[in-house]
Amino acid sequence: MKYKTLFRSVLLMGCLFHLPPGPAQETDALDDPEQQRVAPFQVFDNLYYVGVRWVSAWLLETDQGLILFDALYGDHVNLLVDNIRELGFAPDDIRYVVVSHAHFDHIGGARRFQREFGSVVLMTEADWLLSEGPAEFREYPRPMRHLSLGNGDTLNLGRTRLRFMQTPGHTLGVLSTIFTVYDSGYPHTAVLFGGAGLNFSGADRLQMYLDSVGQLLGIPGVEVNVSNHPDSGDVFARHEMLLDRQDDDPHPFVDPESWTAWLELLRGDARSRLDAELSDN
Ligand SMILES: [Zn+2]
Numbered sequence: 363m364k365y366k367t368l369f370r371s372v373l374l375m376g377c378l379f380h381l382p383p384g385p386a387q388e389t390d391a392l393d394d395p396e397q398q399r400v401a402p403f404q405v406f407d408n409l410y411y412v413g414v415r416w417v418s419a420w421l422l423e424t425d426q427g428l429i430l431f432d433a434l435y436g437d438h439v440n441l442l443v444d445n446i447r448e449l450g451f452a453p454d455d456i457r458y459v460v461v462s463h464a465h466f467d468h469i470g471g472a473r474r475f476q477r478e479f480g481s482v483v484l485m486t487e488a489d490w491l492l493s494e495g496p497a498e499f500r501e502y503p504r505p506m507r508h509l510s511l512g513n514g515d516t517l518n519l520g521r522t523r524l525r526f527m528q529t530p531g532h533t534l535g536v537l538s539t540i541f542t543v544y545d546s547g548y549p550h551t552a553v554l555f556g557g558a559g560l561n562f563s564g565a566d567r568l569q570m571y572l573d574s575v576g577q578l579l580g581i582p583g584v585e586v587n588v589s590n591h592p593d594s595g596d597v598f599a600r601h602e603m604l605l606d607r608q609d610d611d612p613h614p615f616v617d618p619e620s621w622t623a624w625l626e627l628l629r630g631d632a633r634s635r636l637d638a639e640l641s642d643n
Contacts, residue, residue: 392416395437402445403601405615406543408522409552409588411597412445414438417467418590418597420554421446422541426520427457430481431539431554432590435470435502442471456481457519461505462556462590463533464489470502483508484517486528488535498533511537529578531571531632532557538578543586545613552586553578553621558594558628560635568636575629579622587621594624 391397398414405411413419413434419442420431428451434442446453459481461469475481485493487510494504511517517524525540536557543552555578560571578584589595595615603614 393436393438395441398438399441400598402449404449405601405604406545406550406586406613407547409543410449411592411601412442412449413592414441416591416593418588418592419445420588421449421451421456422522423451424520424522426522427455429519429522429524430456430459430475431588432462432468433459433471433475434468435466435500439471439474453479458517459483460524460537460539461485461489462538462554463536464492465498465533465557466500466502468590469493469505472505473503476505476508484511484537486510486512486535486537488528488530489533489537490535492533492535527577527581529556529574531567531574532559532562534570536574538574539588540581540584543588543615545616550585550613550616551581551583552588553581553584554588554590555625556590558589558591560628560631563635563639565636565639568632568639571632572629572636575625575632579625579629583618584621585616585618587615587617587624596620 398416400413400415402410402412408423410421411418412421413432417434417438418432419434422429422431433439443453456475456479459472459475461472461483464485472483476483483505490507490510492498511526513526513528515526522541527538527540529536529538538556539554541552542549587595589597592598600614607614
Protein backbone atom coordinates (compact mmCIF):
# COMPACT_ATOMS: atom_id res chain seq x y z
CA MET A 363 0.00 0.00 0.00
CA LYS A 364 1.33 3.41 -0.92
CA TYR A 365 1.38 6.21 1.64
CA LYS A 366 -1.33 8.24 -0.06
CA THR A 367 -3.70 5.32 0.07
CA LEU A 368 -2.81 4.67 3.66
CA PHE A 369 -3.34 8.31 4.52
CA ARG A 370 -6.86 8.21 3.05
CA SER A 371 -7.68 5.03 4.88
CA VAL A 372 -6.54 6.60 8.16
CA LEU A 373 -9.01 9.40 7.53
CA LEU A 374 -11.77 6.89 6.93
CA MET A 375 -10.82 4.87 9.98
CA GLY A 376 -11.05 8.03 12.02
CA CYS A 377 -14.80 8.01 11.42
CA LEU A 378 -15.21 4.76 13.30
CA PHE A 379 -15.34 5.50 16.96
CA HIS A 380 -14.79 2.78 19.42
CA LEU A 381 -18.22 2.34 20.76
CA PRO A 382 -18.54 -0.27 23.43
CA PRO A 383 -19.88 -3.47 21.94
CA GLY A 384 -23.60 -3.23 21.21
CA PRO A 385 -25.33 -6.11 19.43
CA ALA A 386 -24.65 -9.48 21.04
CA GLN A 387 -23.13 -10.93 17.88
CA GLU A 388 -20.57 -8.16 17.61
CA THR A 389 -19.79 -8.44 21.32
CA ASP A 390 -19.10 -12.14 20.90
CA ALA A 391 -16.70 -11.49 18.03
CA LEU A 392 -14.85 -8.81 19.97
CA ASP A 393 -14.60 -10.98 23.08
CA ASP A 394 -13.66 -14.19 21.28
CA PRO A 395 -9.92 -14.86 21.74
CA GLU A 396 -9.87 -17.05 18.61
CA GLN A 397 -11.12 -14.22 16.43
CA GLN A 398 -9.16 -11.53 18.23
CA ARG A 399 -5.74 -13.13 18.41
CA VAL A 400 -2.95 -11.32 16.56
CA ALA A 401 0.62 -12.58 16.51
CA PRO A 402 2.69 -9.98 18.40
CA PHE A 403 5.20 -7.96 16.42
CA GLN A 404 8.01 -5.46 16.78
CA VAL A 405 7.36 -1.97 15.43
CA PHE A 406 10.43 -0.03 16.60
CA ASP A 407 13.69 -1.01 18.30
CA ASN A 408 11.97 -0.50 21.66
CA LEU A 409 8.23 -0.88 20.90
CA TYR A 410 6.12 -3.99 20.29
CA TYR A 411 2.45 -4.57 19.53
CA VAL A 412 1.01 -7.12 21.97
CA GLY A 413 -2.70 -6.33 21.73
CA VAL A 414 -5.65 -7.97 20.02
CA ARG A 415 -7.52 -7.06 16.84
CA TRP A 416 -9.82 -4.39 18.29
CA VAL A 417 -7.86 -3.07 21.31
CA SER A 418 -4.17 -2.25 21.49
CA ALA A 419 -1.59 -3.12 24.10
CA TRP A 420 1.98 -1.89 23.57
CA LEU A 421 5.17 -3.04 25.20
CA LEU A 422 8.03 -0.57 25.62
CA GLU A 423 11.45 -2.03 26.34
CA THR A 424 13.90 -0.08 28.50
CA ASP A 425 17.32 -0.87 29.95
CA GLN A 426 15.63 -1.31 33.36
CA GLY A 427 12.61 -3.43 32.49
CA LEU A 428 9.37 -3.18 30.55
CA ILE A 429 6.47 -0.75 30.43
CA LEU A 430 3.08 -1.97 29.26
CA PHE A 431 0.48 0.41 27.83
CA ASP A 432 -2.98 -0.95 28.58
CA ALA A 433 -3.91 -4.34 29.94
CA LEU A 434 -6.85 -5.56 27.76
CA TYR A 435 -9.67 -7.52 29.48
CA GLY A 436 -11.33 -10.90 29.96
CA ASP A 437 -9.83 -13.81 28.04
CA HIS A 438 -7.68 -11.39 26.05
CA VAL A 439 -5.42 -10.94 29.08
CA ASN A 440 -4.20 -14.53 28.53
CA LEU A 441 -3.40 -13.63 24.92
CA LEU A 442 -1.54 -10.55 26.11
CA VAL A 443 0.61 -12.54 28.54
CA ASP A 444 1.27 -15.17 25.86
CA ASN A 445 2.21 -12.45 23.36
CA ILE A 446 4.73 -10.94 25.77
CA ARG A 447 6.32 -14.36 26.34
CA GLU A 448 6.25 -15.18 22.62
CA LEU A 449 8.41 -12.12 21.97
CA GLY A 450 10.93 -13.49 24.45
CA PHE A 451 10.07 -11.16 27.34
CA ALA A 452 9.09 -12.09 30.89
CA PRO A 453 5.88 -10.56 32.26
CA ASP A 454 7.69 -10.37 35.63
CA ASP A 455 9.88 -7.67 34.07
CA ILE A 456 6.91 -5.34 33.55
CA ARG A 457 7.62 -2.53 36.00
CA TYR A 458 4.71 -0.30 35.05
CA VAL A 459 1.30 -0.68 33.43
CA VAL A 460 0.14 2.67 32.07
CA VAL A 461 -3.67 2.57 31.80
CA SER A 462 -4.92 5.04 29.20
CA HIS A 463 -8.35 5.25 30.82
CA ALA A 464 -10.58 3.29 33.17
CA HIS A 465 -12.83 1.47 30.71
CA PHE A 466 -12.89 -2.32 30.81
CA ASP A 467 -11.09 -2.85 27.47
CA HIS A 468 -7.97 -1.01 28.71
CA ILE A 469 -7.98 -1.56 32.48
CA GLY A 470 -9.50 -5.05 32.68
CA GLY A 471 -6.18 -6.91 33.01
CA ALA A 472 -4.48 -4.37 35.33
CA ARG A 473 -5.27 -6.24 38.54
CA ARG A 474 -3.71 -9.43 37.19
CA PHE A 475 -0.49 -7.59 36.33
CA GLN A 476 -0.39 -6.18 39.86
CA ARG A 477 -1.04 -9.48 41.59
CA GLU A 478 0.77 -11.96 39.38
CA PHE A 479 3.70 -9.92 38.06
CA GLY A 480 4.15 -7.15 40.64
CA SER A 481 3.65 -4.34 38.12
CA VAL A 482 2.84 -0.84 39.32
CA VAL A 483 -0.32 0.54 37.71
CA LEU A 484 -0.41 4.21 36.65
CA MET A 485 -3.54 6.26 35.99
CA THR A 486 -4.78 9.78 36.54
CA GLU A 487 -6.49 10.57 39.83
CA ALA A 488 -9.78 11.12 37.97
CA ASP A 489 -9.69 7.65 36.47
CA TRP A 490 -8.65 6.00 39.73
CA LEU A 491 -11.86 7.51 41.08
CA LEU A 492 -13.75 6.20 38.06
CA SER A 493 -12.28 2.74 38.71
CA GLU A 494 -13.56 2.90 42.29
CA GLY A 495 -17.15 3.73 41.32
CA PRO A 496 -19.79 1.90 39.27
CA ALA A 497 -18.27 0.49 36.05
CA GLU A 498 -19.15 2.26 32.81
CA PHE A 499 -20.14 -0.20 30.04
CA ARG A 500 -18.86 -3.39 31.69
CA GLU A 501 -17.50 -4.78 34.98
CA TYR A 502 -13.85 -5.84 35.40
CA PRO A 503 -11.51 -6.88 38.26
CA ARG A 504 -10.75 -3.64 40.06
CA PRO A 505 -7.03 -2.87 40.47
CA MET A 506 -5.62 -1.73 43.80
CA ARG A 507 -4.84 1.95 43.81
CA HIS A 508 -1.21 2.52 42.87
CA LEU A 509 0.28 5.69 41.37
CA SER A 510 -1.61 8.76 40.18
CA LEU A 511 -0.23 10.89 37.37
CA GLY A 512 -1.29 14.18 35.90
CA ASN A 513 -0.44 16.88 33.44
CA GLY A 514 3.28 17.45 33.05
CA ASP A 515 4.33 14.47 35.17
CA THR A 516 7.22 12.36 33.99
CA LEU A 517 8.37 8.84 34.70
CA ASN A 518 11.92 7.64 34.22
CA LEU A 519 12.84 4.01 33.89
CA GLY A 520 16.53 3.59 33.14
CA ARG A 521 17.29 5.87 30.22
CA THR A 522 13.65 5.97 29.09
CA ARG A 523 11.47 8.93 29.96
CA LEU A 524 7.69 9.12 29.61
CA ARG A 525 5.91 12.46 29.70
CA PHE A 526 2.22 12.57 30.55
CA MET A 527 -0.74 14.74 29.68
CA GLN A 528 -4.24 14.53 31.05
CA THR A 529 -6.49 14.76 28.00
CA PRO A 530 -10.05 14.46 29.36
CA GLY A 531 -13.22 14.01 27.37
CA HIS A 532 -13.70 10.33 26.63
CA THR A 533 -13.31 9.91 30.41
CA LEU A 534 -12.45 12.68 32.86
CA GLY A 535 -9.00 11.22 33.38
CA VAL A 536 -7.76 10.12 29.97
CA LEU A 537 -3.97 9.79 30.19
CA SER A 538 -1.84 10.46 27.12
CA THR A 539 1.85 9.65 26.96
CA ILE A 540 4.72 11.14 24.99
CA PHE A 541 7.87 9.07 24.55
CA THR A 542 10.67 8.32 22.11
CA VAL A 543 10.81 5.33 19.80
CA TYR A 544 13.89 4.32 17.85
CA ASP A 545 14.20 3.05 14.29
CA SER A 546 17.65 1.44 14.01
CA GLY A 547 18.80 3.89 16.64
CA TYR A 548 17.18 6.93 15.03
CA PRO A 549 14.77 8.66 17.48
CA HIS A 550 11.17 9.64 16.72
CA THR A 551 8.61 11.35 18.94
CA ALA A 552 5.60 9.16 19.63
CA VAL A 553 2.30 9.95 21.33
CA LEU A 554 -0.33 7.64 22.69
CA PHE A 555 -3.66 9.52 22.86
CA GLY A 556 -5.37 7.72 25.73
CA GLY A 557 -9.01 8.12 24.69
CA ALA A 558 -10.23 9.27 21.29
CA GLY A 559 -13.74 7.78 21.22
CA LEU A 560 -16.61 10.27 21.06
CA ASN A 561 -19.13 7.94 22.65
CA PHE A 562 -20.17 10.32 25.40
CA SER A 563 -22.42 13.36 25.56
CA GLY A 564 -22.70 16.74 27.22
CA ALA A 565 -21.45 20.13 26.08
CA ASP A 566 -18.95 20.37 28.96
CA ARG A 567 -17.38 17.03 28.14
CA LEU A 568 -17.26 17.84 24.43
CA GLN A 569 -15.56 21.15 25.16
CA MET A 570 -13.10 19.32 27.40
CA TYR A 571 -12.41 16.87 24.57
CA LEU A 572 -11.89 19.73 22.10
CA ASP A 573 -9.41 21.35 24.49
CA SER A 574 -7.58 18.03 24.83
CA VAL A 575 -7.33 17.56 21.07
CA GLY A 576 -6.04 21.12 20.83
CA GLN A 577 -3.39 20.32 23.44
CA LEU A 578 -2.30 17.23 21.50
CA LEU A 579 -2.12 19.23 18.27
CA GLY A 580 0.15 21.64 20.11
CA ILE A 581 2.81 19.04 20.90
CA PRO A 582 5.71 19.86 18.62
CA GLY A 583 7.26 17.28 16.32
CA VAL A 584 4.95 14.30 16.79
CA GLU A 585 5.83 11.66 14.21
CA VAL A 586 4.25 8.44 15.45
CA ASN A 587 0.67 7.72 16.52
CA VAL A 588 0.71 4.87 19.05
CA SER A 589 -3.04 4.35 18.98
CA ASN A 590 -4.86 2.51 21.76
CA HIS A 591 -7.26 0.97 19.24
CA PRO A 592 -5.38 -0.33 16.20
CA ASP A 593 -7.88 1.02 13.65
CA SER A 594 -7.25 4.61 14.73
CA GLY A 595 -3.61 4.40 13.70
CA ASP A 596 -3.98 1.86 10.90
CA VAL A 597 -1.63 -0.35 12.88
CA PHE A 598 -2.08 -3.57 10.91
CA ALA A 599 -1.80 -1.95 7.46
CA ARG A 600 1.35 -0.19 8.58
CA HIS A 601 2.71 -3.44 9.93
CA GLU A 602 2.19 -5.06 6.50
CA MET A 603 4.17 -2.20 4.97
CA LEU A 604 6.87 -2.62 7.59
CA LEU A 605 7.26 -6.27 6.62
CA ASP A 606 7.75 -5.22 2.98
CA ARG A 607 10.02 -2.31 3.80
CA GLN A 608 13.13 -1.93 1.64
CA ASP A 609 16.37 -0.40 2.85
CA ASP A 610 15.64 3.14 1.66
CA ASP A 611 11.97 3.23 2.59
CA PRO A 612 10.81 5.45 5.42
CA HIS A 613 9.37 3.71 8.48
CA PRO A 614 5.61 3.32 7.79
CA PHE A 615 4.67 4.22 11.39
CA VAL A 616 6.55 7.53 11.10
CA ASP A 617 3.77 9.63 9.60
CA PRO A 618 3.35 13.09 11.12
CA GLU A 619 0.71 14.16 8.58
CA SER A 620 -1.69 11.38 9.46
CA TRP A 621 -1.33 12.15 13.19
CA THR A 622 -2.40 15.75 12.55
CA ALA A 623 -5.10 14.75 10.05
CA TRP A 624 -6.58 12.25 12.51
CA LEU A 625 -6.73 14.82 15.31
CA GLU A 626 -8.27 17.39 12.95
CA LEU A 627 -10.89 14.85 12.01
CA LEU A 628 -11.68 14.13 15.66
CA ARG A 629 -11.87 17.87 16.29
CA GLY A 630 -14.30 18.35 13.40
CA ASP A 631 -16.55 15.56 14.65
CA ALA A 632 -16.48 16.85 18.21
CA ARG A 633 -17.31 20.38 17.03
CA SER A 634 -20.30 19.13 15.05
CA ARG A 635 -21.49 17.19 18.07
CA LEU A 636 -21.05 20.21 20.28
CA ASP A 637 -22.92 22.47 17.82
CA ALA A 638 -25.76 19.93 17.68
CA GLU A 639 -25.97 19.73 21.47
CA LEU A 640 -25.94 23.50 21.86
CA SER A 641 -28.65 24.00 19.23
CA ASP A 642 -30.83 21.41 20.98
CA ASN A 643 -30.84 23.52 24.12
ZN1 LIG B 1 -13.03 3.93 26.51
